Every structure is written in structure tokens, then in C-alpha cells.
Amino acid sequence: MAPVAEPVSGLNWAEDVEDNEAEYDADDLPAPTTREEADGTRVTIEYKLNDDGKKVKIVRKTKMRLIRAQVNHAVAERKNKWKKFGEVAGLSAGPDTNSTSYGEKVFLKLSSTIKDHDMPQPSDEVDSLKKALAAAAKSKISCRICKGDHWTSKCPFKDTHAPLDELGALESKESSLTDLTGGEDKTSGKYVPPSLRNRGPGESMRTERRDDFPxxxxxxxxxxxxxxxxxxxxxxxxxxxxxxxxxxxxxxxxxxxxxxxxxxxxxxxxxxxxxxxxxxxxxxxxxxxxxxxxx
Structure with a gap:
């Protein structure tokens, strides 16, 4: 009598989906594995649970590069004396993948300005006070060139005219310099040195030197x-x-x-x-x- 095959129960696809989507416990996840590639790349495979409770496979490739740096001898000795403790006690020097996680570098940019959304919103009294101060400051602004109510750097005549104060000071300086250095005699119209002014006839020959010290x-x-x-x-x-x-x-x-x-x-x-x-x-x-x- 020919053997009769036992009937094979049909595969239920719904049960397969439920098995794939079943939640896993952290203890049921495989342990992380690490292998070295021929080019020196270290490949680390680990499994984790995402937010939905599903198993996720993570493959991390790390390229090791040796960088030699010169440091102080005392600093190197002090660093070599450090020993790992706790669960990583006895492991080799350097970070361990099971206990150390790498993150992106975050660069801090300091700024002297404060953004508007970080500042408290001013009240109506503060706004009115600022407007009053701005109006008072604007009324006190006076251009040094044309005496207008604008800044000197914004004056349209800054490249063609000199400041009025400097012109007045220059004229007074020239007049005082003329009085000190000499000028024309008002009576005769001739130039007379300052040292010989207001003198009688014959006094110029008897004038002594001011600084006749030995x-x-x-x-x-x-x-x-x-x-x-x-x-x-x-x-x-x-x-x-x-x-x-x-x-x-x-x-x-x-x-x-x-x-x-x-x-x-x-x-x-x-x-x-x-x-x-x-x-x-x-x-x-x-x-x-x-x-x-x-x-």
C-alpha cells in the first residue's frame, strides 16, 4: 500500500504579519556585534526598539584614523594613570561602543544683539517715553557745518563747506596772529615789527635783547x-x-x-x-x- 502524505496545514498570512509586528522586549534583542573590514573600517550592528515598540536594526560604520599630537609630558602621564571603573572596569583605553555614544558637534555662536522675541514686550508708557526721548534728542541735533537739524555726517554740504565754528575760529586766529606778528603802521602805511611799535624816535637803537643771558x-x-x-x-x-x-x-x-x-x-x-x-x-x-x- 502506498504511503499517504499527511495534509499540510495552510499558511495564514495574517498570523505571519502579526508575528512580524509583534512587540519585542529589550531582553529578547540580539547582542551588538562588531567586525573589522579589510580597509580598516569597523562595522557595528545593534538592535533597538523604536517608539512603536518594533525592532530596528542599526548598522554603524566607523573609520579609525590615528592622529599624533604633541602634548605636555606631565599631562600624558596623568592621563595614562586614569583607569576605567564600574561596568567598563578592565577594558582598554578609549571610548567603548556599549557605554559611549557619539553626538554631533554643536558650535556656540555668541552674539551681542538680542532678538526681539527674547525681549519683553514694552508697555504703552514705555513707548510714549521712548517717543518723547527720541523727539528731545532730535531737537538737540545740530549740524556743525550748516547748523541744520541733522547729523554732520548726513549734511549735503560736508564736501564743499567747512564747519562754521572752524571758520570763525580761523578768522579770530588770523586776526590775533596778525596783531602778534606785526602789520602795517596805521599812520604811515609801512610795516613795523611788533618789537618797534609804540616807540619814540631813536629808541630802536637802544633796544636790548630779551634773552641776553650767558x-x-x-x-x-x-x-x-x-x-x-x-x-x-x-x-x-x-x-x-x-x-x-x-x-x-x-x-x-x-x-x-x-x-x-x-x-x-x-x-x-x-x-x-x-x-x-x-x-x-x-x-x-x-x-x-x-x-x-x-x-
């Missing part, structure tokens, strides 16, 4: 010499009326000579006698009478 000239000074150094050098010989050190316009260094004026000729003679040939700052000084002080 003056000496000190040469062979170093570049670092200042007025205070020269005053300290000649101060022990008597009172001085003026100390002038010649300086270079670009470097402001001493040119190597200076002029010293004394109130008394005896003090100047004593300074000339003592300082001529005197060693000062690794140099030998030379002192002589200035041209205006020679007898």
Missing part, C-alpha cells in the same frame, strides 16, 4: 641724554634760565649737543671751566661759549 654750548653728548640729565649736570654751578637739548625729528634722540643759559655770567664761566674735558656717559664733553655769549 649761554654755553655742550657737545659730545650721548643719544640718550635728556633735558633733566643736563639740568642735573649743570645745576650745581648755579641757577639756569633755559636748557635746550637738540633732538632728531624722526627718532627723538639727542643730536649730541645742548645749550644752557645761566642767570649769572660767573656761574656760566665756572660750569665751562669744570665741564670742559669732563667724562660723562663714557664720552668726553666739550664746553664752549655760544656765539651770542662770546665777548
Amino acid at each position: 649761554t654755553i654750548r655742550i657737545t659730545n653728548l650721548s643719544e640718550d641724554t635728556s633735558e633733566s640729565d643736563v639740568k642735573d649736570l649743570v645745576g650745581k654751578f648755579g641757577h639756569t634760565s633755559r636748557v635746550f637739548v637738540a633732538r632728531d625729528r624722526e627718532t627723538n634722540a639727542c643730536k649730541g649737543f645742548a645749550f644752557v643759559s645761566f642767570y649769572h655770567k660767573e656761574d656760566a664761566e665756572r660750569a665751562l671751566e669744570k665741564l670742559n674735558g669732563f667724562g660723562y656717559d663714557n664720552l668726553i664733553l666739550r664746553v664752549e661759549w655760544a656765539r651770542s655769549s662770546r665777548d
Whole structure:
């Protein structure tokens, strides 16, 4: 008798769908696996449950790259002494995929301005106060060029006209400069120096010099010499009326000579006698009478 095959129960597709969509527990998920590819890429496969309770397969590929950096020796030693603890105790150095998660880098951008939605909404009183302050500030705005009620930078005449205040100051300066430096004589129409004005006949020949103090000239000074150094050098010989050190316009260094004026000729003679040939700052000084002080 021929064998009779047992009837195969038909497959219910609805039950298959229910099995695929069945919820899983976290303990039923497979353990994560990691393998190394030939190109050095590390492939990690793990399973998780999504928000709907369904099993999701996650494949993460990591490319390892060695970056050598020079750090302080003490910092490297202190880092090597760190040991992992807890569930990762005894594992190798570096992050572990089971306990460490990587996230995207977040860059913080600081701004000095505050957005409107972050600021509290002003009340009606604040709005009215701001409008009053703006109106008061606008009324006080005055252009320096045309005296209009706008900023000087917005003036339409800023490229063609000078400020009115500067023009008035310039005119007063020119008039005062003319009075000080001299001008034409109102009576004769000739130019008269300021020093000879309001003088009688014959007084110009008897005019004495304003600064006729005995003056000496000190040469062979170093570049670092200042007025205070020269005053300290000649101060022990008597009172001085003026100390002038010649300086270079670009470097402001001493040119190597200076002029010293004394109130008394005896003090100047004593300074000339003592300082001529005197060693000062690794140099030998030379002192002589200035041209205006020679007898």
C-alpha cells in the first residue's frame, strides 16, 4: 500500500504579519556585534526598539584614523594613570561602543544683539517715553557745518563747506596772529615789527635783547641724554634760565649737543671751566661759549 502524505496545514498570512509586528522586549534583542573590514573600517550592528515598540536594526560604520599630537609630558602621564571603573572596569583605553555614544558637534555662536522675541514686550508708557526721548534728542541735533537739524555726517554740504565754528575760529586766529606778528603802521602805511611799535624816535637803537643771558654750548653728548640729565649736570654751578637739548625729528634722540643759559655770567664761566674735558656717559664733553655769549 502506498504511503499517504499527511495534509499540510495552510499558511495564514495574517498570523505571519502579526508575528512580524509583534512587540519585542529589550531582553529578547540580539547582542551588538562588531567586525573589522579589510580597509580598516569597523562595522557595528545593534538592535533597538523604536517608539512603536518594533525592532530596528542599526548598522554603524566607523573609520579609525590615528592622529599624533604633541602634548605636555606631565599631562600624558596623568592621563595614562586614569583607569576605567564600574561596568567598563578592565577594558582598554578609549571610548567603548556599549557605554559611549557619539553626538554631533554643536558650535556656540555668541552674539551681542538680542532678538526681539527674547525681549519683553514694552508697555504703552514705555513707548510714549521712548517717543518723547527720541523727539528731545532730535531737537538737540545740530549740524556743525550748516547748523541744520541733522547729523554732520548726513549734511549735503560736508564736501564743499567747512564747519562754521572752524571758520570763525580761523578768522579770530588770523586776526590775533596778525596783531602778534606785526602789520602795517596805521599812520604811515609801512610795516613795523611788533618789537618797534609804540616807540619814540631813536629808541630802536637802544633796544636790548630779551634773552641776553650767558649761554654755553655742550657737545659730545650721548643719544640718550635728556633735558633733566643736563639740568642735573649743570645745576650745581648755579641757577639756569633755559636748557635746550637738540633732538632728531624722526627718532627723538639727542643730536649730541645742548645749550644752557645761566642767570649769572660767573656761574656760566665756572660750569665751562669744570665741564670742559669732563667724562660723562663714557664720552668726553666739550664746553664752549655760544656765539651770542662770546665777548
